[in-house]
Amino acid sequence: MPDQTAQATHCQVISDFNAQILVNYLEAGSLGPELTAAAAPFGQVAQTLRDPDSPAWHPMPDCTVLWTQPQAVVPLFSEVLSFGDFSTPDLLAQVDEYAALVARAAERSRMVLVPTWAAPAADRGWGMLDYRSDLGIQAALLRMNLRLAERLEAHGNVYVLDTQRWLLAAGPRAHAPKLWFMGKVPFGNEVFAEAARDVAAAITALRGGTRKLIVVDLDNTLWGGVVGDIGWENLLLGGHDQAGEAFVEFQQALKAMTRRGIVLAIASKNTEAVALEAIRSHPEMCLRAEDFAGWRINWQDKAQNIADLASELQIGLQSVVFLDDNPVERERVRLALPEVLVPEWPKDPMLYAQALRKLNCFDVLQRTGEDSVRTGFYQAQRHRQAERLEAGDLEAWLEGLATTVVVEPVSSANLTRVVQLLNKTNQMNLRTRRLTEHEARQWTAQPGNHMWAFRVSDRLGDSGITGIAGVSIDGDTCTVADYVLSCRVMGRKLEETLLAWIVDRAREMGAREVVMEVLPTAKNAPCLEFLRRSGLDGHAEPRFAFSTTHAYPLPKAITLVRGNPQDVQL
Numbered sequence: 001m002p003d004q005t006a007q008a009t010h011c012q013v014i015s016d017f018n019a020q021i022l023v024n025y026l027e028a029g030s031l032g033p034e035l036t037a038a039a040a041p042f043g044q045v046a047q048t049l050r051d052p053d054s055p056a057w058h059p060m061p062d063c064t065v066l067w068t069q070p071q072a073v074v075p076l077f078s079e080v081l082s083f084g085d086f087s088t089p090d091l092l093a094q095v096d097e098y099a100a101l102v103a104r105a106a107e108r109s110r111m112v113l114v115p116t117w118a119a120p121a122a123d124r125g126w127g128m129l130d131y132r133s134d135l136g137i138q139a140a141l142l143r144m145n146l147r148l149a150e151r152l153e154a155h156g157n158v159y160v161l162d163t164q165r166w167l168l169a170a171g172p173r174a175h176a177p178k179l180w181f182m183g184k185v186p187f188g189n190e191v192f193a194e195a196a197r198d199v200a201a202a203i204t205a206l207r208g209g210t211r212k213l214i215v216v217d218l219d220n221t222l223w224g225g226v227v228g229d230i231g232w233e234n235l236l237l238g239g240h241d242q243a244g245e246a247f248v249e250f251q252q253a254l255k256a257m258t259r260r261g262i263v264l265a266i267a268s269k270n271t272e273a274v275a276l277e278a279i280r281s282h283p284e285m286c287l288r289a290e291d292f293a294g295w296r297i298n299w300q301d302k303a304q305n306i307a308d309l310a311s312e313l314q315i316g317l318q319s320v321v322f323l324d325d326n327p328v329e330r331e332r333v334r335l336a337l338p339e340v341l342v343p344e345w346p347k348d349p350m351l352y353a354q355a356l357r358k359l360n361c362f363d364v365l366q367r368t369g370e371d372s373v374r375t376g377f378y379q380a381q382r383h384r385q386a387e388r389l390e391a392g393d394l395e396a397w398l399e400g401l402a403t404t405v406v407v408e409p410v411s412s413a414n415l416t417r418v419v420q421l422l423n424k425t426n427q428m429n430l431r432t433r434r435l436t437e438h439e440a441r442q443w444t445a446q447p448g449n450h451m452w453a454f455r456v457s458d459r460l461g462d463s464g465i466t467g468i469a470g471v472s473i474d475g476d477t478c479t480v481a482d483y484v485l486s487c488r489v490m491g492r493k494l495e496e497t498l499l500a501w502i503v504d505r506a507r508e509m510g511a512r513e514v515v516m517e518v519l520p521t522a523k524n525a526p527c528l529e530f531l532r533r534s535g536l537d538g539h540a541e542p543r544f545a546f547s548t549t550h551a552y553p554l555p556k557a558i559t560l561v562r563g564n565p566q567d568v569q570l
Contacts (some may be wrong), residue, residue, distance in 0.1 A: 008264035011037040011205050012061035012109065014046050016072040018184040025196035035203060036268035042184065045073060049101040057108040063075040063203050064109035065237070066102060067184065067195075070117035070144060073098045080140045083126070088133065092147050093139060099151035106155040111206050111365075111434055113199060114152065115163040116145045122173045154364075156437030159202060166194035199364045201360040208423040208434055211341060211361040213315050214257065215306050216299070217324040218268035218275055222248050222287070225350065228271055238284030243349050250352040258291060262362055263313065263378055265297035267305045267322070303336035306565050312380055314487035316426055316523060325349075345569065365436065368417040377488055382462035398493055398557035405467075405497055408563030410444060410451040419467045420455050421484060426523035426528070428490055430483035430516060442480050443481075448473040450505070451482065454498060455563070456489050463489055471514075478506035478548075480516040483527070493555035495530050501560065503552040511548055518542040 011026055013019045019039045026037040040048050040056045045068055047056045056064075070077045070462045077084045106114045119125070119137050130136035133143075146222045152158045167174040170190035174502045181186040203211065224236025225273075233310065239246045254264060264287070268275060275297045278287055294312055296305035302324070310317050317339040324330050325345055346355050410418050415437055423434050433500055446450050454467030466489045470482030481500060483496055506514050518528045520542060528542060535552070536544040546552060554560060 003053075009035050009062040009076070009207060010059075011035060011063040011065060011199065011203065012056050013037060013039040013040065013041050013065045013067065014045055014056060014105075015065075015067045017067075017180075017186050018042050018066075019067060021185065021192040021321045022067075022187060022199075024193055025192050026199060028143070029196050029200050031203065033201050035200070040185075045134060046101060049104050051116040052108065059297050059452060061109045062206065063111045063113065063199070064105050065113045065195075065199055066105055066149050067115045067117070068098075068117070069137075070141065071155060073101075074144065077144070079139065081233070082124075083135075086140075088140075088143065092143065094360055095144050095147045096151060099148055102152060102158065106158050108439065109265055111202065112155075112158045113161055113202055114148070114158060115161045115166075115195065116148075116161045116419065117141055118167055122175065122482070133285055136522065150551045152375045157416060157439075159365075161195070161198050161202075163195075166198070169194045172222050185293075186543055189566055194333075197360055204361070205363045206434065206436075207363050208426065209261075209318070209423060210364050212319040212424070213265060213267045213310065213313065213473065214254065215267045215309060215322045215328070216254065217326070218266060218270060218278075220325045221323060221345075222251060223282075224287075232274075232278035235282060244284070246348075246352060247351040248284055248347065249285060250356065253353040253356050254303075255286055256289060257356070257362070261364070261367070263293045264291055265293055265309050265446065266297060267294075267302050267309065267324075268297045269302065270297050279352060280457070287321065300331070301336075303333045306333060306337060306340060314427075314490060316487075317424075318379070318523070318539050321359070323356070327523075331349060345518045351429075364420065365423060366416040366420050368420055377461070377463055379423060380463070384461050395557070398555075401454065401460070401557065402559075403458040403492060403493070403494075403557060404559045405494065406455040406561045406563045407452050407501055408455070409470075410453050410470075413466060414453050415440060418451070418468055421486060422468055423463060426483050426521070427481075427487050427526045428495065428522050429521075430480060430527055431519040432521050432524055434484055443470075449481075452499075452501070453507075454494070456494060467494060467498055469498050471502060471506065472521060473506070473509050473511055476510065476512040478502070478509070478514045479510035480514065483516060490526065493557050496534070496555050497558045499534060499536075499546075500552045502553040503546060507548040514548060516544045517555035518544075 013023055019042060023037040024038045030055040046054050060156050071081060073130055073384060074091065076086050076091045076094050081164045102112065102114060119141060123137065125137035126132065126135050131139045170188055174191050176185060176188045216222055224247055225234065227235060236247065237243045238244050258264060260391045276289060279285055294309050294310055298305070306320065306322060307317065310320055317337055320340045322333050322340050322342045323345060330342045330345065333340055343359060346352060355411050378530055382479050408414065414417045419435060419437050419440050426432065443449055451468065451470040453465045456463040456466045466486035468484040472479045472481055483498060487500065503514055516531065516536065518531065520528060532538055536546045
């Protein structure tokens with residue numbers, strides 16, 4: 001069967017100006033043939049948004065870019081531009097009207113991207129008075145953009161993008177007056193190129209392709225100098241030195257990434273004891289051993305070390321970024337592990353932090369409370385693996401973990417985390433279905449559809465929501481739509497626990513048979529392998545079935561608890 005994750009994503013661009021250049025950049029960009037794009041006729045924004053039968057919505061686009069000029073959709077802004085009189089409440093009321101139109105797009109597209117409004121840098125407006133609330137262009141734009149973002153925040157599949165950053169990146173070539181008069185193109189090519197990169201990053205997040213793990217080198221990457229030669233006391237790090245300060249800033253930027261849910265690891269050619277002593281002892285180190293989920297510090301091939309780290313952390317190579325100052329090592333990893341992202345790296349450490357912050361591979365559709373503590377999850381997992389290696393008996397080790405699984409209906413309280421897990425999980429994922437929060441709400445609202453979240457904890461820590469089960473009941477058949485388990489908890493009898501719950505609930509709801517059909521992808525082979533040994537009837541593989549006349553056994557090592565069913569309305 002074809003790899004479902006390789007299906008093309010369609011992006012529709014709706015604008016009041018000629019946006020064909022953006023379409024061209026999107027189709028020629030990093031997503032290649034996996035992305036198709038088209039522009040609706042420009043100058044017909046309101047008509048397109050109001051008309052449900054517009055060709056722009058058929059078939060439903062995966063992504064809609066809704067890029068407008070403020071005076072085109074907020075008529076009173078023309079008065080602001082021409083130094084006329086205007087009322088701020090009236091101006092914001094028109095913004096509200098436009099936001100209501102954008103909400104229509106949110107119902108007809110899986111994801112909507114709305115670039116902010118910006119004025120040309122050459123337009124000085126009122127000069128020193130331009131931030132006066134009753135006069136200025138910039139003051140009005142700030143209020144309009146903030147109002148628009150506030151009104152759209154309620155729509156979980158609408159995201160506001162920063163046009164001003166694109167303009168700054170393009171510099172003097174951001175605006176193109178001649179192109180406007182010749183072809184109704186308001187920006188230079190550089191602006192559209194920057195916009196296309198941000199749109200592609202958003203689409204990658206929608207498709208579940210967000211990178212999760214940064215593997216970083218040590219010598220001349222995390223600090224200046226070779227620690228094995230000069231000792232940790234003499235490393236270039238902090239102090240009254242411009243390069244030393246730059247290494248500290250780079251470490252601070254990496255640590256900040258962990259608060260976004262990105263996991264850090266080390267791959268370095270060094271003596272482990274020497275390198276770890278530097279990490280633990282140098283007073284200017286911002287990153288300590290506890291900030292890393294794992295490391296491979298030895299004299300072996302870095303590509304093999306990265307592959308081993310990813311396997312240990314149960315993270316796919318397609319989710320890994322490798323940062324190293326050495327171009328030879330970078331090229332080695334690129335050739336050996338093509339799925340790993342290996343960006344070109346500056347020679348000057350004073351540019352390291354900037355290079356990290358410019359990477360656009362970490363965008364996510366939602367942020368959850370679990371993101372900021374994800375490194376702790378992996379550290380606990382490392383302790384589990386160490387215990388497992390020491391334990392002689394697997395069953396005894398599992399029972400000793402004292403694992404508790406709390407099952408709760410998917411609700412407004414946990415929906416963000418559930419959708420995040422659904423969109424990021426690849427290995428133990430039955431159908432690799434990707435949903436926005438809006439789509440998940442719609443699906444669970446349909447009669448016969450049910451979805452549950454599974455919280456996992458044991459004596460070594462809380463892993464949070466790491467499992468999802470979604471089913472559709474139709475007569476005496478229970479069809480499993482989603483069977484998802486985070487790679488962090490695979491292999492601990494939780495796969496069987498989810499099945500036991502599904503079978504019991506199917507029986508309660510009158511179904512006689514549970515049906516699970518795998519949609520094979522390049523990543524979810526572990527799911528198929530588990531179902532083959534699960535005890536389900538797989539004679540029609542990849543379709544598996546189980547009769548609810550028999551109970552599916554709950555593993556002895558697991559304590560299963562029904563969560564509080566409060567707040568279940570979506």
